[in-house]
Amino acid sequence: MKIYTFTYSLLVLLLCTALNLRAQSDSTKKTSFADTTSKLNMDAAKNRPYLFSGKSPIAIGGYVEANTQFTQTDGINDGYSFQFRRLTLFFSTVIAKKIRFMSELEFEDGTKEINIESATFDMEFHPLLNLRGGIILNPIGAFNQNHDGPRWDFIDRPISSTTIIPATLSNVGFGLHGKQISNNWVLGYELYLTNGFDDKIISNSENRTSLAAGKINPEKFEESNSGLPMFSGKLGVRNRNIGEIGISLVSGVYNKWVVDGLEIDEKRNCSILAFDFNTSFSNKINITGEIAKVMVDVPENYTQQYGSEQYGGYLDIIYTILQKKIMDWENAKLNAGIRMEYADYNSGTFKETGEKISDELWSIVPTIAFRPVGNTVLRFNYRYQEQKDLLGNPSAKTAIWQFGFSTYF
Numbered sequence: 303m304k305i306y307t308f309t310y311s312l313l314v315l316l317l318c319t320a321l322n323l324r325a326q327s328d329s330t331k332k333t334s335f336a337d338t339t340s341k342l343n344m345d346a347a348k349n350r351p352y353l354f355s356g357k358s359p360i361a362i363g364g365y366v367e368a369n370t371q372f373t374q375t376d377g378i379n380d381g382y383s384f385q386f387r388r389l390t391l392f393f394s395t396v397i398a399k400k401i402r403f404m405s406e407l408e409f410e411d412g413t414k415e416i417n418i419e420s421a422t423f424d425m426e427f428h429p430l431l432n433l434r435g436g437i438i439l440n441p442i443g444a445f446n447q448n449h450d451g452p453r454w455d456f457i458d459r460p461i462s463s464t465t466i467i468p469a470t471l472s473n474v475g476f477g478l479h480g481k482q483i484s485n486n487w488v489l490g491y492e493l494y495l496t497n498g499f500d501d502k503i504i505s506n507s508e509n510r511t512s513l514a515a516g517k518i519n520p521e522k523f524e525e526s527n528s529g530l531p532m533f534s535g536k537l538g539v540r541n542r543n544i545g546e547i548g549i550s551l552v553s554g555v556y557n558k559w560v561v562d563g564l565e566i567d568e569k570r571n572c573s574i575l576a577f578d579f580n581t582s583f584s585n586k587i588n589i590t591g592e593i594a595k596v597m598v599d600v601p602e603n604y605t606q607q608y609g610s611e612q613y614g615g616y617l618d619i620i621y622t623i624l625q626k627k628i629m630d631w632e633n634a635k636l637n638a639g640i641r642m643e644y645a646d647y648n649s650g651t652f653k654e655t656g657e658k659i660s661d662e663l664w665s666i667v668p669t670i671a672f673r674p675v676g677n678t679v680l681r682f683n684y685r686y687q688e689q690k691d692l693l694g695n696p697s698a699k700t701a702i703w704q705f706g707f708s709t710y711f
Contacts, residue, residue: 304666340483340540344441344448344479344490345490346447346448347404348404348469351363351473351677352394360393362392363392363394364711365452365710366451366660367709368384368386369681369705370383371457374699374700374701375700375701376698376699386411386412387408388408388409388474389409390408390409392407394459399555401425402423403421405437406420419437419470419472420436420439433476433477434476438494439470440471440473441469442467442536442551443594444464444580444590444591445469446470449470450710454708455618455639455669456669457706458683459544461643462614462643463616465645466594466596466613467574467596471517472500473496473532474496475494475534476494477492477534478491478492479491486543487535488540490537491535492536494531494533496531498526498572500516500527500528501556502516503516503556503596504601504604504608506540510661511598511609511648513596528557529555531554532552532553533551533553535551536549537550543627545579545582545589546576546580547575547579549676551573551576552573553573555571556570556598557569574594574597575597578591578592579592589617589618589620590618592615593614594615598610598624609647613645613646613649616643617641618698620671623638634674636670638668639668639671640666641665642665644664645662646661647662657694659694660691661691662687662689663688664687665685665687665688667685667686668683668684669683678708680706681704683704684703686699686700687700687701687702
């Protein structure tokens, strides 16, 4: 516990240079993408279109995404499927001066899953120091906090972001955040202590190390599996003329190491280190990328299929082909883009032979996207993917055709 306290205090002293995010006070619906030059990934939840009604203290909004797809793997197809992926509702209210509450409720695959993505209480003690508590989206990488469907020209979320990090990752806790703007530079930080992962990281039906399995715990909003807090921290820097870079870390003990005061195992740590960036050129080319590495303390008695290191990343390049009035839409856009992504679920080698363990995949996804308005997108994607098993047998080759939409409302 001392190391958490020391690290937390030290980073607060070094990074506590932030300005409080302004409370949203407009009385009409507005576009999320109006001003991006001073926005960081940490601002994503506030940079949404909310709707105010009269004197109501609550602003509401949401988004929906649905699609159809045709999938074929090694010549065998699954036919066509229609998917209603998400309906998300978010609420925001200014309780009093310098006190705000925001929340996000998500329904996935109809009502197959209902999740509280975030529910945060923010209080400003000083323009340079803001307290946040509740269900917090852990600030890791580029996608986890900035995951709304209408922001992306791709139907699927990045594979590395959902299986390596894994998004969306949220936990109960408290911490500090802030942002400083100076001329062309924007600096932001976030520091939190929250509940963390559990033993399903290495004890799951996937038979591999999986942080995605380790976050699915119905009790994670009421207790920490390890009895110790997990640290999450991020530092982001944006130059208005160049773009944003961010470095982030999530780290904590994941296993149940003590029961009724009796130690049953040694403390085993899990960490995610991520680097992300985004930039744009001439208001026509937008580039976003993320690289993440996972480090897990796996017990020695586990087989080698459970990797102690994983890594992955993605790169999105979007080009605006045209931007003009189309029919009744004053500023419609037609975009073309491509996503390249990779995930290595076990970057180790076999002890007996020294050969690389090949539990990995890569994919390339071209896209055509039409935005009649900034908050609505029609998307046509083609995914080509190759995936190797643990032993490096010939890759399973998958092709997926997708068409869908996503819109804020």
